[in-house]
Amino acid sequence: MLRLPKFALLEPRTVSEAVQLLAQHADARVVAGGTDILVNMKHEIETPSTLVSLERVAGLHGVRAMADGRITIGAMTRLAEVATDERIRRAHPALAQAASLVAGPQLRDMGTLGGNVLLDTRCQWINQSFFWRQALGFCLKKDGTKCHVVEGGSKCVAAASNDTAPALMSVDAQLRIASPRGERVLPIDELWLADGIYNKKLERDELLVAIELPPTPAGHRGAYGKLRERGSIDFPLYGVAVRLDLQGTTIARADLCAVALQARPLRLSKCAEILVGVDTASSAWDTAVDACAQTAWKLCHPMPNIPGDHEWRREMVPVYVKRTLRAALAATGPVHHV
Numbered sequence: 542m543l544r545l546p547k548f549a550l551l552e553p554r555t556v557s558e559a560v561q562l563l564a565q566h567a568d569a570r571v572v573a574g575g576t577d578i579l580v581n582m583k584h585e586i587e588t589p590s591t592l593v594s595l596e597r598v599a600g601l602h603g604v605r606a607m608a609d610g611r612i613t614i615g616a617m618t619r620l621a622e623v624a625t626d627e628r629i630r631r632a633h634p635a636l637a638q639a640a641s642l643v644a645g646p647q648l649r650d651m652g653t654l655g656g657n658v659l660l661d662t663r664c665q666w667i668n669q670s671f672f673w674r675q676a677l678g679f680c681l682k683k684d685g686t687k688c689h690v691v692e693g694g695s696k697c698v699a700a701a702s703n704d705t706a707p708a709l710m711s712v713d714a715q716l717r718i719a720s721p722r723g724e725r726v727l728p729i730d731e732l733w734l735a736d737g738i739y740n741k742k743l744e745r746d747e748l749l750v751a752i753e754l755p756p757t758p759a760g761h762r763g764a765y766g767k768l769r770e771r772g773s774i775d776f777p778l779y780g781v782a783v784r785l786d787l788q789g790t791t792i793a794r795a796d797l798c799a800v801a802l803q804a805r806p807l808r809l810s811k812c813a814e815i816l817v818g819v820d821t822a823s824s825a826w827d828t829a830v831d832a833c834a835q836t837a838w839k840l841c842h843p844m845p846n847i848p849g850d851h852e853w854r855r856e857m858v859p860v861y862v863k864r865t866l867r868a869a870l871a872a873t874g875p876v877h878h879v
C-alpha cells in the first residue's frame with residue numbers, strides 16, 4: 542500500500558491569506574480536491590512539506606451567471622457541478638460534456654475545475670510508484686537525466702491530459718489569478734508552456750480564483766470527443782473539443798482544440814479555417830468534415846508518452862474529429878467509447 546508522506550496542512554479562509562501562505566512557504570503546494578496531487582505525493586513525484594487547502598476559502602465555490610451572458614465558475618467548483626449546471630450545458634456544451642467524462646463519478650464529486658485546468662502533465666514513465674521509477678533509472682521530470690519517450694531528448698514531453706482544457710480554449714475562457722502582488726486575468730491559451738516538467742505560466746505563489754466564460758451566440762454548438770480504452774475512468778488518449786457558431790445553417794465561427802498529445806493542449810486553427818463559411822445544410826459540410834479530419838491527422842502526433850499504442854491513437858484522430866464535429870452540429874452529446 543502506498544502511504545502519503547508527512548506534510549503540514551494549512552487551511553486559509555480568504556484568497557489573500559492563501560496567497561500569503563504560498564509566498565511564505567517556498568515548497569508549499571495548493572490542494573483543491575486532491576484527486577491528482579495526493580496521488581502524485583504517494584508516488585513521490587511531488588514532495589511538498591506543506592499543502593495549502595482551498596476547501597474553506599470563501600468565494601471560490603460555485604457558478605455565477607451574469608446578465609450579459611458571461612459565466613464565472615469558481616476554481617473550487619466540483620466537476621460534477623460543471624457537468625450538470627443547466628446554464629453551462631446550454632451555453633457551453635463542450636465544457637459540460639468534457640467535465641462529465643473526467644475520471645469516474647466519485648472523482649468528479651471531489652475534483653474541481655481549477656484542479657483540472659492546472660492538472661500536472663502525465664507520462665506512463667513518471668505516473669508510477671517511486672519503486673518503479675527507481676527501477677527505470679528515473680527520468681528528466683524527476684530525479685533523472687534522460688527521457689524514456691524521446692531518445693536523447695533534453696525536454697520532457699509529458700502530455701497535458703486535462704479534459705476540460707480544450708473545451709475551455711474553444712470558448713476563449715479567461716483565468717482570474719491572484720497572488721500577493723494583486724490580481725491578473727490571463728486568456729487560457731496563454732497559460733501553457735511546451736514543457737512537460739511544468740507546463741504553466743503560473744508562479745508558485747499564484748492562485749487560480751475563477752474561470753470566466755464569455756457569452757456564446759444563439760447559434761453556438763459544441764461537443765467533446767474523448768478516446769479512451771474503458772468507458773468508466775480513463776484519462777484521455779486523445780481529446781478534442783469542437784465549437785461551431787451557426788448563423789442560420791452557415792458556420793460563422795469554428796474552433797477545434799485537442800489534448801493528450803504533448804505538454805500543451807493544441808489549438809487546431811487550420812481545421813477551423815476549413816469550416817468557416819460552410820453551409821451545413823449542403824454537401825459542402827461532408828466535404829469539410831473529411832478535410833478537417835485529414836488536417837487534424839496531419840497536425841496531431843500522439844507520442845508514446847501515455848498508454849495506448851501511439852500509432853493507433855493517431856489513426857483514431859480523424860475518427861474522433863469527424864464524430865465530434867457531427868455530434869456538435871446535431872447536438873447529440875459527447876463522443877466516447879463505452
Ligand SMILES: Cc1cc2nc3c(=O)[nH]c(=O)nc-3n(C[C@H](O)[C@H](O)[C@H](O)COP(=O)(O)OP(=O)(O)OC[C@H]3O[C@@H](n4cnc5c(N)ncnc54)[C@H](O)[C@@H]3O)c2cc1C
Nearest residue numbers: 573574575576577578644652653656657703704749775776
Ligand atoms: C483514477 C483517476 C482517473 C482520472 N481521470 C481523469 C480524466 O479522465 N481526465 C482528467 O482530466 N483528469 C483525470 N483525473 C485527474 C483528476 O481527478 C482531475 O483532473 C481533477 O479535476 C483534478 O482536480 P482536483 O481539484 O482534485 O486537483 P488537485 O489534485 O487538488 O490539484 C491538481 C493540481 O492543481 C493545483 N491546483 C488546484 N487548484 C488550484 C488553484 N485554484 N490554484 C492554483 N493551483 C491549483 C494543485 O496544486 C495541483 O498541482 C483522474 C484522477 C484519477 C485518480
Ligand code: SF4
Nearest residue numbers: 664680688689697698
Ligand atoms: S516525457 Fe520523458 S522526461 Fe517527461 S515524464 Fe516522460 S519519460 Fe520522463
